[in-house]
Amino acid sequence: MSSGASSKLRKFGITLSFIGPICILYICFFVVPLGGSFLYSFTDWDGLQSTFQWVGFRNYTDMLWNSGDFRDSFLFTLKFSALNIVLVNVFGVLLALLVDSKLKSKYALRVIFFSPNVISLIVVGFLWKFFFSSVLYEMGTKLGWDFLTYSFLGNPDHILYPIAGVSLWSSVGLAMVIYLAGLQGIPGELKEAMHVDGAGSWTRFWKMTLPLLMPAIISNVFLTTTNSFKVFDLILSLTGGGPANSSQSLAINIYREAFTANSYGSGTARSIVFCLFIVIVMLVQFRVMRSKEVSA
Amino acid sequence: MIRRGFGEIVAVLLALLFLLPILFALLNSFKTNGEMLRSFVSWPETWQFGNYKQVWKDMxxxxxxxxxxxxxxxxxxxxxxxxxxxxxxxxxxxxxxxxxxxxxxxxxxxxxxxxxxxxxxxxxxxxxxxxxxxxxxxxxxxxxxxxxxxxxxxxxxxxxxxxxxxxxxxxxxxxxxxxxxxxxxxxxxxxxxxxxxxxxxxxxxxxxxxxxxxxxxxxxxxxxxxxxxxxxxxxxxxxxxxxxxxxxxxxxxxxxxxxxxxxxxxxxxxx
Incomplete structure (x- = not known):
């Protein structure tokens, strides 16, 4: 009896020694702040004073009905994500086909197209800020190509496109690599069979390659979706959220609300809504993935 | 064969185009500020390695x-x-x-x-x-x-x-x-x-x-x-x-x- 209890205790001690370190850190720096966010979202805390009042759902109702900046940043993030998901995946497949071909340069091309993925997004944003406003402009004037002299980062109405372009540049390499793995997983016999059947390369792509790439498409769409919704570093360095706040993503909006406007209460409320939104998107994705697995 | 060669050239051009922002950043980092403001696309007159020395120290x-x-x-x-x-x-x-x-x-x-x-x-x-x-x-x-x-x-x-x-x-x-x-x-x-x-x-x-x-x-x-x-x-x-x-x-x-x-x-x- 006592030996059973002591062996149980010993087992618990072993488990604790394996899981304890990460548990403590995880609870301290993730679980506690998460709970904190939830609680603070019902207060008017400004982050400076030590006292605050409970305000019920006011932060939430204000956010949904009164603050235009939150709505704008929500819309911007949705538009950016939609554009980014399409661009990254279309070009990802195209580049994968290119570097899966018989070209001698295909290995070098893979390394080149993937390279922006290892550079920090802060650096990428600044790099393109320079490129847009100086090099492209001068090339446009010298070559007489007016479309290059356009103030890419200066027009609030079209700011979405240069940002999506830079985002494409920085992340298409990863999509390419995942699609490449998918392409290489297609058995050679299948390709040959299609050749024998006399299918043209266009039909072959739509009827065979694309359906067989489905798993890669699913993981890539998931990946780009969550990454686009969370976009922060890239926009911070490329446009700083401007001009005139036209490119404030949700992540930037929350950051500014908390640390520039000093509204911790409202900032946490926004961050909770942001989180719920992402969780819902991910759950929908899991559902879709499940159903695809069943049908496949 | 010719088609293959054409494909190679297009691919290399595409890669160069892709690297353009990095190449121009590199090029301009070796110029003086005045030279750069005159032209962003020119070759550096003299390569200013001093820029690197200064930033190395400053940052x-x-x-x-x-x-x-x-x-x-x-x-x-x-x-x-x-x-x-x-x-x-x-x-x-x-x-x-x-x-x-x-x-x-x-x-x-x-x-x-x-x-x-x-x-x-x-x-x-x-x-x-x-x-x-x-x-x-x-x-x-x-x-x-x-x-x-x-x-x-x-x-x-x-x-x-x-x-x-x-x-x-x-x-x-x-x-x-x-x-x-x-x-x-x-x-x-x-x-x-x-x-x-x-x-x-x-x-x-x-x-x-x-x-x-x-x-x-x-x-x-x-x-x-x-x-x-x-x-x-x-x-x-x-x-x-x-x-x-x-x-x-x-x-x-x-x-x-x-x-x-x-x-x-x-x-x-x-x-």
Whole structure:
């Protein structure tokens, strides 16, 4: 009896020694702040004073009905994500086909197209800020190509496109690599069979390659979706959220609300809504993935 | 044959076009500011290596690099160790306990950083962890481990149980079994986890930006953010700071590209 209890205790001690370190850190720096966010979202805390009042759902109702900046940043993030998901995946497949071909340069091309993925997004944003406003402009004037002299980062109405372009540049390499793995997983016999059947390369792509790439498409769409919704570093360095706040993503909006406007209460409320939104998107994705697995 | 050659040329041109922003940043970083403002697309009259010397000194490059190396090394090292340990125990649990523990950790993979950011800053200042590289490392371990646990656990459930039983029969205790038998088997998944975590931690901006505000402890990304803002009137020097910030990771990438591309792709699909 006592030996059973002591062996149980010993087992618990072993488990604790394996899981304890990460548990403590995880609870301290993730679980506690998460709970904190939830609680603070019902207060008017400004982050400076030590006292605050409970305000019920006011932060939430204000956010949904009164603050235009939150709505704008929500819309911007949705538009950016939609554009980014399409661009990254279309070009990802195209580049994968290119570097899966018989070209001698295909290995070098893979390394080149993937390279922006290892550079920090802060650096990428600044790099393109320079490129847009100086090099492209001068090339446009010298070559007489007016479309290059356009103030890419200066027009609030079209700011979405240069940002999506830079985002494409920085992340298409990863999509390419995942699609490449998918392409290489297609058995050679299948390709040959299609050749024998006399299918043209266009039909072959739509009827065979694309359906067989489905798993890669699913993981890539998931990946780009969550990454686009969370976009922060890239926009911070490329446009700083401007001009005139036209490119404030949700992540930037929350950051500014908390640390520039000093509204911790409202900032946490926004961050909770942001989180719920992402969780819902991910759950929908899991559902879709499940159903695809069943049908496949 | 001609068609093949044509394809090669188009591909090389495409690659050059892709690298254009980097090439022009490189070119202009060797000019004087005046020369650059006259033309951004010209070849440098004389190559100004002095630009690099000045920025090296101004942004305290060796110190920023050292801070980044330190944070990455300890952050990723302990993330791997603690995650492998936790994943091992979780994967060997009977019943549903393992499942729930895994759920507990993977919960954080759904939560964006902004959702915990505000209380985390408050907590850090109360625990005196602001401006502390040690504090940053603790947070990195906490926030980067869940994905790593997820990755390790998936791998460990596929390891054959016979190895561990054989070790136990030979009289090895659970720690010896883990460190001598299991850990060596984890090499492939550890490579994937290490590549991903090193890239993430090395390139992290927002977490370190919130935690490290004193110049002496800043990492490369923070220094370049600060430097680029201060020198926005001197593009040539600002460009040097970008190149200096990107160069260490680019060198490592070129040396290990095969493993890095493979690791990132493997991890991305599983996450």
């Amino acid at each position: 305290h490059y060796p110190r920023a690099l050292w801070n980044t190396v330190l944070v990455t090394l300890f952050g990723v090292g302990f993330t791997l160790l603690f995650s492998a340990m936790a994943a091992y125990r979780i994967s060997r649990m009977k019943g549903s306990r393992g499942f729930w523990l895994l759920m507990f950790f993977t919960l954080s993979m759904m939560v964006p950083f902004q959702t915990i950011m505000i209380p985390l800053v408050k907590l850090a200042s109360e625990l005196n962890l602001m401006n502390s590289r040690f504090g940053l490392v603790l947070m990195i371990i906490a926030l980067f481990s869940p994905f790593t646990i997820f990755l390790y656990r998936g791998f460990m459930t596929q390891l054959p149980a016979e190895l561990e039983e054989a070790a136990r029969i030979d009289g090895a205790n659970v720690y010896q079994t883990f460190f001598r038998i299991i850990v060596p088997l984890l090499l492939p998944v550890t490579a994937t986890a290490a590549v991903l975590n090193v890239l993430w931690v090395w390139n992290d901006f927002i977490l370190s930006f919130l935690m490290l505000q004193r110049e002496e402890v800043m990492t490369l990304q923070l220094t370049v953010y600060r430097y680029f803002g201060t020198y926005s009137q001197q593009w040539n020097l600002a460009l040097v700071s970008l190149i200096l910030a990107a160069i260490p990771v680019l060198i490592i990438y070129l040396m290990l590209q095969k493993y890095i591309i493979k690791g990132v792709a493997a991890g991305a699909v599983k996450g």
